[in-house]
Amino acid sequence: MSKVFTTSEVAGHNKPDNLYIIVDGDVYDLTKFQDSHPGGKKILQRVAGKDASKQFWKYHNEGILNKYKTDLLVGSLDSKPKAETKAEPAPAAAAPVRAKAKVVAKKNDEESEALDAFGDQIPFADPSWYQSYHSPYFNETHAALRAEVREWVEKDIAPYVTEWEEAKQVPDEIYKEMGRRGYLAGLLGVKYPTQYVPNGVASVAPENWDLFHEMIVTDELCRPGSGGFIWNVIGGYGIGCPPLVKFGSKALKERILPGILSGDKRICLAITEPDAGSDVANLTCEAKLSEDGKHYIVNGEKKWITNGIWSDYFTTAVRTGGEGMNGISLLLIERGEGVSTRRMDCQGMWSSGTTYVTFEDVKVPVENLLGKENQGFKVIMTNFNHERMGIIIQSLRFARVCYEESVKYANKRKTFGKKLVDHPVIRMKLAHMARQIEASYNWLENLIYQCDKMGETEAMLRLGGPIAGLKAQSTVTFEFCAREASQIFGGLSYSRGGQGAKVERLYREVRAYAIPGGSEEIMLDLSMRQSLRVAKAMGMKL
Numbered sequence: 001m002s003k004v005f006t007t008s009e010v011a012g013h014n015k016p017d018n019l020y021i022i023v024d025g026d027v028y029d030l031t032k033f034q035d036s037h038p039g040g041k042k043i044l045q046r047v048a049g050k051d052a053s054k055q056f057w058k059y060h061n062e063g064i065l066n067k068y069k070t071d072l073l074v075g076s077l078d079s080k081p082k083a084e085t086k087a088e089p090a091p092a093a094a095a096p097v098r099a100k101a102k103v104v105a106k107k108n109d110e111e112s113e114a115l116d117a118f119g120d121q122i123p124f125a126d127p128s129w130y131q132s133y134h135s136p137y138f139n140e141t142h143a144a145l146r147a148e149v150r151e152w153v154e155k156d157i158a159p160y161v162t163e164w165e166e167a168k169q170v171p172d173e174i175y176k177e178m179g180r181r182g183y184l185a186g187l188l189g190v191k192y193p194t195q196y197v198p199n200g201v202a203s204v205a206p207e208n209w210d211l212f213h214e215m216i217v218t219d220e221l222c223r224p225g226s227g228g229f230i231w232n233v234i235g236g237y238g239i240g241c242p243p244l245v246k247f248g249s250k251a252l253k254e255r256i257l258p259g260i261l262s263g264d265k266r267i268c269l270a271i272t273e274p275d276a277g278s279d280v281a282n283l284t285c286e287a288k289l290s291e292d293g294k295h296y297i298v299n300g301e302k303k304w305i306t307n308g309i310w311s312d313y314f315t316t317a318v319r320t321g322g323e324g325m326n327g328i329s330l331l332l333i334e335r336g337e338g339v340s341t342r343r344m345d346c347q348g349m350w351s352s353g354t355t356y357v358t359f360e361d362v363k364v365p366v367e368n369l370l371g372k373e374n375q376g377f378k379v380i381m382t383n384f385n386h387e388r389m390g391i392i393i394q395s396l397r398f399a400r401v402c403y404e405e406s407v408k409y410a411n412k413r414k415t416f417g418k419k420l421v422d423h424p425v426i427r428m429k430l431a432h433m434a435r436q437i438e439a440s441y442n443w444l445e446n447l448i449y450q451c452d453k454m455g456e457t458e459a460m461l462r463l464g465g466p467i468a469g470l471k472a473q474s475t476v477t478f479e480f481c482a483r484e485a486s487q488i489f490g491g492l493s494y495s496r497g498g499q500g501a502k503v504e505r506l507y508r509e510v511r512a513y514a515i516p517g518g519s520e521e522i523m524l525d526l527s528m529r530q531s532l533r534v535a536k537a538m539g540m541k542l
Helices: 007-011 039-046 053-059 062-072 140-166 172-180 211-223 227-247 251-260 376-410 426-454 454-492 501-509 520-537
Strands: 003-005 018-022 028-029 073-077 106-107 110-113 269-270 286-289 295-305 312-321 326-333 341-342 354-365
Touching: 003 007, 007 018, 018 039, 018 053, 028 062, 039 376, 062 073, 062 140, 140 172, 140 211, 140 227, 140 501, 172 227, 211 354, 211 376, 211 426, 227 251, 227 269, 227 312, 227 326, 227 376, 227 501, 251 454, 251 520, 269 295, 286 312, 295 312, 312 376, 326 354, 376 426, 376 454, 376 501, 426 454, 454 501
Parallel strands: 003 073, 269 312
Antiparallel strands: 018 028, 028 073, 106 110, 286 295, 295 354, 312 326, 341 354
């Protein structure tokens, strides 16, 4: 049990060999931490025995407290207000039943209940259903999953994301934990695959899993504000595994999927080439049948492949026929002889493992064909909606992170004698950020609902255009919010680490969302072409 101190007692710990400080009413022993402090010992020694809250928040964010609290917190002041006693939340395994706020509205003789408020309650920093707004999309199972994921993220991920990004590596244990928790199996855009996963997600029964649960996992994992991290744990997997699930043979899936979904093996999508990005139909990586017809022999290169440096399997687009889209097939290539990978240095997403892949006379069993020969382009197209929805979810949460960090900073930073938030120009920036985020997010909710209700073929045809449009809208929103947040933070957003760490990192990662999955320009054109084509086929009158 932590000790209770008076301010005079803390004041006695004011020597280099006995150094305590106070931050927000909590007492920390920094005696052994001095050598590790990036600002040096003298800064700490100047506030030894004192309340250093003002100095702390000038340079740090709450992630630093969360990271070191377990090791350095020794107690609290006797004057610190006692936290309100709250009922312990039901353990994850006891979900999905959770308490709901009794906010009831009558409409057409039906009752709709808003869920409990959740999070810090900063307006627009979380989706409106986190703040007891009524929603037709979310129920207690979604709230239970949200709480489960957030608890894990805040404890085991958020405090360490910055150092993982600098190291360009996320510990393998985090990815394995994604598998153990059942999250990997829930991120495929299909019904929860219970046949390959012995234990599902603790807070949601497999039969209740829907696309909104998938969205929540992705959204909450983005809250630490690192595209490199989110792409490390679901980037290559989220686009490389669905084609295997949907188009792989039964034998192939039974052999490979258990290892992938458990987190023991990794998979990525290998389509983009040095000379073929958005123009998928013109890729040149070649696969020829061996003389005995038992293998494809693959030669070629792939570039900007997320997670490729660590992957055991590569869902690879290859040319098996003539020119154009009708000569493309999709193969599952297993790492082995002839497969080489090297890390690429990029502007951002450092911990995502961006990779240049080379295939030299790689023998791939014909049983590893996904779908039919020369019909791989169709398989790739069915994957795009799911990939783009993932980019949209991530972009909009990162836009919220930029907004939330800006609100928090604007409420503590003072200029010209008053807080930043008291300057109308700052409130205007926040307002423009919020309006774009909320408009885009409501479009996202609607499209997820449509994806959940439509069959895959109908969704691919009817929703391809709107999803492409929202993909462009969400990345433009993200870029706008990153820039405005950078202006609000000023110089703090230009240096890595410290209070502006999230904003600085996300600013560098904007291009990784605006270009992959279809650039904004191509997406906007596609959204119109596809939507008009579908409308014409369905009887549009002009």
